[in-house]
Amino acid sequence: MEITLSAVKADVGSIGGHIRPSEEMLARIRDFLSREGGGVLIDHHVTHVGDDICLLLSHREGVGNRAIHRLSWEAFRVGARIAKEEGLYGAGQDLLKDAFSGNVRGLGPGVAELSLEERPGEAFLLLMADKTSPGAFNLPFYLAFADPMTCPGLILSPRLGQGFRFTVMDVAHPEADRVIELSAPEDLYDLAALLRDNDRFVIERIHSRASGEQAVACSTTRLRNIAGRYVGKDDPVALVRVQRDFPATGEVLAPFAIAHYVPGFMRGSHVGPLMPVRAGTAVSFFDGPPVVMGLAFSCHQGKLAGPVDVFDHPFWDWVRARAAEKACEIRRQGFSGPAMLPMAELEYTGIADRLTALEERFSLRG
Ligand code: 13P
Ligand code: 13P
Ligand code: MG
Ligand code: MG
Numbered sequence: 001m002e003i004t005l006s007a008v009k010a011d012v013g014s015i016g017g018h019i020r021p022s023e024e025m026l027a028r029i030r031d032f033l034s035r036e037g038g039g040v041l042i043d044h045h046v047t048h049v050g051d052d053i054c055l056l057l058s059h060r061e062g063v064g065n066r067a068i069h070r071l072s073w074e075a076f077r078v079g080a081r082i083a084k085e086e087g088l089y090g091a092g093q094d095l096l097k098d099a100f101s102g103n104v105r106g107l108g109p110g111v112a113e114l115s116l117e118e119r120p121g122e123a124f125l126l127l128m129a130d131k132t133s134p135g136a137f138n139l140p141f142y143l144a145f146a147d148p149m150t151c152p153g154l155i156l157s158p159r160l161g162q163g164f165r166f167t168v169m170d171v172a173h174p175e176a177d178r179v180i181e182l183s184a185p186e187d188l189y190d191l192a193a194l195l196r197d198n199d200r201f202v203i204e205r206i207h208s209r210a211s212g213e214q215a216v217a218c219s220t221t222r223l224r225n226i227a228g229r230y231v232g233k234d235d236p237v238a239l240v241r242v243q244r245d246f247p248a249t250g251e252v253l254a255p256f257a258i259a260h261y262v263p264g265f266m267r268g269s270h271v272g273p274l275m276p277v278r279a280g281t282a283v284s285f286f287d288g289p290p291v292v293m294g295l296a297f298s299c300h301q302g303k304l305a306g307p308v309d310v311f312d313h314p315f316w317d318w319v320r321a322r323a324a325e326k327a328c329e330i331r332r333q334g335f336s337g338p339a340m341l342p343m344a345e346l347e348y349t350g351i352a353d354r355l356t357a358l359e360e361r362f363s364l365r366g
Contacts, residue, residue, distance in 0.1 A: 003042070003118050003302045004065070006057045007126055008072040009219070009237040010109035013083025013091035014051035018131075020282035021053050022086055025079045029053065032078045033071070040067050042302030049293040050130025050283040051090070052235045053079060056295075058302040063113045069104045076109060096226050106226060110134075110219030112239045114205075117213070122299040125240040125252060125310065129274065131283055132264030132290040134171070134220050134236035135198025136274055140255035141216060141240075142195050144247050145206050146184035151251040159210040159245045167205040168194050174225035179204065198263055199345050208245045215246045235264075242296075249296055253310055256292060259323035261330065264290045268347035270340050271330060275323035276311040289327040 014021050026046060033044045033055065045056040055075055061068050076095060083091035096108035105111055116122065129136050143150035145164045153160040163184045168191070170178040182191045194201040206216035218238040242249045256276045265272035265288040272289040279293045295307035333339045343352070 001118060001301060002060065002062075002115055003122075003299065004059055004062050004068075004113060004115045005124065005239055005299075006059070006063075006065075006068055006072070007054055007112045007128075007217075007219075007237045007239050008057070008069075008076075008104060008109050009052050009054040009111075009128060009235065010076045010079075010094040011051045011090060011235065012053065012076050012080040012094060013086075013088035015086075015088055017089050018051045018283065018287055020051055020280075021048055021079065022082070022088060024086065025082045025088075026053065028082050029055070029075050029079045032075050033057075036074070037071055040071065043304045045126075045295075045297075045304060045307065047126070047128070047279050047293070047295060047307075049128050049277065049279060049281055050235070050291055051093075052128065052130050054126070054128050054237055056126055056297075056304070058299065058304060060302065063115055064103055064105070066102050069102070069111075070100055072109065073100045073104050073107065105221070108221070108226060110221040110234065110237050112217040112219045112237045114214045114217040114239055114241075116241065118299065118301065119244060121243070123241070123243050123249065124297055124299065125242060125249065126295045126297065126307070127238045127240060127292060128236070128294075129290060129292040130235045131268070131272070131288045132236070132262045132274060132292075133198065133234045133268075134202040134218055135200075136262040136264070136290065136292070137218055137236060137238055138195040138198050138201070138203055139258070139260050140252075141203050141206065141218075141238075142191065143255040144252045145215070146188060146191065150254050151247045153247055153251055159208075160247065162208075162210040164215065165207045165209055166191055166203055167207075169202050169204045169220045170200060171202050171220055171222045171225070172200045174222065183209065199341075211245045213241070213245060215241045249310070253294065256294075256311075257315075257319050259319055259326055261326070262290050263341055263345060264288070269345075271338055273323040273326035273330075275320055275327075276316050277320070278312045279307075279309050285324075285327060286331060289323060 080092035
């Protein structure tokens with residue numbers, strides 16, 4: 001039986017700044033999905049990290065389905081309405097258009113969706129990050145799906161050993177989706193050459209070459225391309241199927257122990273370490289640090305079992321402590337050099353105006 005998993009996330013308002021949504025928003029969104037989703041959903045789970053809410057929906061309607069997308073849009077509108085009533089910050093922040101037009105893609109929310117022929121013991125991860133952008137998943141997914149130093153399954157399992165096909169999107173091309181397909185291991189260096197640029201090239205999908213099945217779906221929304229101005233970072237969400245023809249759960253999680261530096265953090269304009277946290281964690285220090293949460297699910301005929309919070313384990317306390325050190329280390333140099341994003345990626349125009357105003361005060365000597 002073909003099942004579709006849709007993970008739709010949006011920031012529709014939060015308490016005390018860009019910190020976390022309110023309990024009332026979450027409760028009303030859950031009520032709405034239970035009430036209105038009956039006809040089309042098999043199951044659902046609502047979670048949050050930082051100021052972002054994610055709806056995980058299982059159904060049989062396929063990818064990009066109008067009814068599913070409308071339901072998600074309406075659920076976020078309910079959340080935004082509560083946020084407004086409660087006077088929360090950025091109420092409706094990611095709902096960039098007034099009217100629903102068939103698909104939430106292009107309206108603000110981030111979407112990761114995939115259809116699957118359910119395997120016996122279907123297992124998958126929902127990963128969601130706040131105060132960063134979709135490129136934050138480039139390195140972890142490269143390591144989990146293409147590097148045997150991280151994913152021993154690539155040399156131990158003949159099926160995984162056939163490699164994976166990566167679909168990479170150029171998110172600096174708002175006119176149309178500009179994508180390229182590269183296969184690991186043959187195209188490894190080409191893949192690395194693209195993925196090193198977290199701001200521009202983003203993994204959208206990964207397929208198993210052994211089975212042809214899709215393993216990964218990642219949101220690639222670029223809010224700036226939709227709104228034409230800074231409206232918050234494009235905090236990403238991803239679905240990752242695990243085990244059998246795919247990396248094991250632990251192989252997918254392993255790269256997050258690096259707490260690698262990603263774009264985002266304060267005002268979406270800095271660089272900070274990606275800290276793995278429990279679901280529902282708020283952000284704090286310097287509107288960050290950038291955070292990633294992970295929930296593991298099993299699925300039978302679309303019914304979800306779990307979740308298990310994969311970063312709720314003593315091991316990750318040590319990683320979090322290291323991430324905090326890395327955050328403080330880079331923050332010590334303030335605005336200087338790589339601590340702040342390059343001009344083209346800054347989410348505010350103030351600095352460009354400032355530099356333009358200084359132009360006439362420059363003089364040529366000699
Ligand atoms: P605003 O620019 O909407 O105030 O949001 C950015 C922010 O709060 C930075 O901390
Ligand atoms: P969000 O994108 O999570 O709303 O954060 C915006 C921001 O500017 C934080 O400083
Ligand atoms: Mg926000
Ligand atoms: Mg956010």
